Amino acid sequence: MLATEKQYVHWQQNQNSRSARWLSESNQLPPARIVLVDDKTTADQAYRLACEGTSLLWNGDFHNARQLLQALTRRIERTNKRSEQRKTSKAATAADNADDTTNQSLATAKQIPNLFHQQRQAQAQRSRILSRLLLELAPGYSSQLRRAPDMTAACTAAFGELDEPCLLSFRDLQGALGAAQWRAKGVPIKGLDLSIFPHYGVFAPTRHEYVQLLLDAPLPASCDVAFDIGSGTGLLAIILAQRGLKQVIATDLNPRAMACASDNFTRLGLSNVQLQQADLFPTAAPLANLIVCNPPWLPAKPSSPLEYAVYDANSAMLRGFLQGAKQHLAAQGEVWLILSDLAEHLQLRTRDELLGWFVAAGLAVKYRLDTRPKHGRSQDDTDPLFAARSSEVTSLWCLQPA
Ligand SMILES: C[S@@+](CC[C@H](N)C(=O)[O-])C[C@H]1O[C@@H](n2cnc3c(N)ncnc32)[C@H](O)[C@@H]1O
Structure with missing residues (x-):
């Protein structure tokens, strides 16, 4: 590429x-x-x-x-x-x-x-x-x-x-x-009987505590259509398909992610998952009962294409996702936003800002599930950012139209 x-x-x-x-x-x-x-x-x-x-x-x-x-x-x-x-x-x-x-x-x-x-x-x-x-x-x-x-x-x-x-x-x-x-x-995914095959330049799900959040969250009443926005390797789309969503549409901006997700869907023989290279939401798609997104979690400028999965300048993707989600939701539909609060501990974003973006997007919090990362860096007390990293919580925010 x-x-x-x-x-x-x-x-x-x-x-x-x-x-x-x-x-x-x-x-x-x-x-x-x-x-x-x-x-x-x-x-x-x-x-x-x-x-x-x-x-x-x-x-x-x-x-x-x-x-x-x-x-x-x-x-x-x-x-x-x-x-x-x-x-x-x-x-x-x-x-x-x-x-x-x-x-x-x-x-x-x-x-x-x-x-x-x-x-x-x-x-x-x-x-x-x-x-x-x-x-x-x-x-x-x-x-x-x-x-x-x-x-x-x-x-x-x-x-x-x-x-x-x-x-x-x-x-x-x-x-x-x-x-x-x-x-x-391949990368074996804990809690699931599957491995994901990341490609070069695609976010590899090696820190996958959040997978359990996606497995624990109760599905919405209707499970016809789901979107996975910023799909990377396709992991979340795969989980949704395995949990019984009838049609899953996965998007990503990165062409390498497209090829990678397609490879993973094919390996698993998933025929009900489609891919679209898109900035955020798929076009010409039905309204979704569930929209899932695990966006880049730190509001800072990416310094190379490989960093686009982690850094999101001015939280542009996060805010764009929240702003656009409601108009793509079917009645009783839900948004599941997976987000680490590391940016809050690093004082790059406040909790009030995040809650304000939910309100501005016409979304209300239905419930929240939390998990604590267990990866090596969160335990490394020689890391200058240890105080922030050791306090990090990753949440699944279930949002619904207010
Ligand atoms: C943290 S990774 C998550 C990947 C995957 N969903 C997962 O949980 O393993 C964020 C993903 O969002 C994608 N992305 C960033 N900005 C985007 C945008 N505006 N539209 C679509 N995808 C985007 C990146 O390419 C990356 O694959």
Whole structure:
């Protein structure tokens, strides 16, 4: 799934002018400065060059490129840890200087949105540095590097057919190879006797506590038609079909999600689930008895297409979904909104704002089911956002026209 506008990268190699198609999943511009590196380049040299903005074209053993990427990651983490320690000690001093306990908790609470933005900046910087380690692939995504695996199937599945040489980051390549493994093995869904097969660039349901919410919620009186808005792998549409909804229409904006959901529906032999690539609601569809949506849960700008499942700038999708839902509902129809409150703990959205959007959309809360995430990050007390993550609750809000 390559960007429609082709971009090329040009560089000098052994006094020859070279060029290749530039592939970047995070939409980074073609590198301006490239040097050749190989097994003799030390991790410190590579780290210094990458931090200075120079891209490193790998010309050594394939597995050693993986080792170099790990060494770069360790160096970034060390630098980030030192800078976090400095910030934490500054913040602690500010809190200590506040003259009573209430002011101290206020001082700590004020730092939370800053911590979130600092963490995103650090992630963006980490991604820029790590993406500077590049690989050249021949047409059909083949590589002459020592110990290079066969990458054709994984890269074609991730980036589409390509019959010209390309340059891409080793990181994007690893993403494609990892995704191919998930796609082959599948992700077993706890509580359900099924596995979901995620494709590259599609939200993988590895944190699926919310599945139980969808299984526990009582179905509306009538179960003829349901929509799954922002279907991703198709997981929620599959659950609705298995729970007895007669017709399910799943939508997503991401073409990769379309292909992935279609693959999952076919594997399960579901003939009553249809797909539409759409911004929010399907067109030319009947009114729905049930509309389900698990939108991206953090109101912040996505920095790459891969982040569109998690970040929703200004909560535009969430608000658009709520605003449009009522006009697509049949009589007695219900909306099931699945939403984590992490944004509230990070002070990116308030509960009152969310409740206000329900009211403005003409929707009233019928009931709410809650669950607490059990994934690793919610238990990791070394994470700077631990306070917010450990308090996170994911809810299924059952809404009806007011
Ligand atoms: C958090 S993921 C949920 C995926 C899936 N429903 C699940 O629960 O595993 C959010 C999904 O919404 C999709 N999405 C984001 N904005 C959208 C929009 N305006 N219209 C349709 N889908 C959208 C993303 O591509 C992504 O697949």
